Amino acid sequence: MEAVLDAVPRVLKRHGAGAVTTNRIAEVAGVSIGSLYQYFPDKQSIFNALHERHVEEVKHGMERAVAQCAANSIGEFAACLVEGLVDAHSVEPELHELISAAVPASSLGFKDALQMAFERVIPSPEVGTSRPQAGDRMLFVLPHLVEVLVHAVPQARPPFTVDSAKGEVIRTVLHFLDRP
Known part of the structure; x- marks a missing residue:
């Protein structure tokens, strides 16, 4: 979970707000999209956790x-x-x-x-x-x-x-x- 949350600012800095997608977050976090969805059902839940x-x-x-x-x-x-x-x-x-x-x-x-x-x-x-x-x-x-x-x-x-x-x-x- 922390890897996913820590990936969001990296995506934001590298690619901008428009690139903050669950796929990009999972990629930068080094986890599969399935693993991301196991903990966060959608992007909004990631923002809520942050x-x-x-x-x-x-x-x-x-x-x-x-x-x-x-x-x-x-x-x-x-x-x-x-x-x-x-x-x-x-x-x-x-x-x-x-x-x-x-x-x-x-x-x-x-x-x-x-x-x-x-x-x-x-x-x-x-x-x-x-x-x-x-x-x-x-x-x-x-x-x-x-x-x-x-x-x-x-x-x-x-x-x-x-x-x-x-x-x-x-x-x-x-x-x-x-x-x-």
């Missing part, structure tokens, strides 16, 4: 950011989280774009995971009180803001590089956090 693998990688990255930076200020935490997420999404941007198009609901799980990460670092209200309005605003805006901007960075075009676009995302998030 999406699940990506989600797990991103969740681990978020968990690392929470473990390493949760004790810092919300701004430092957000910068740490964005840095790791941009790095994860910049590794194979063509593959990520292909999977995002093939699995339209892919951003929902990412937003939910971001929501949970921010809930862990934005102070909870005391028992018997409600969360302050600023916390509600942050928990609404931050997951959406970070999700959209992180997914935009790999498509950065001149004069931006991925690194300069990452810096702009971090500045944007920090600017939002500095607003009352």
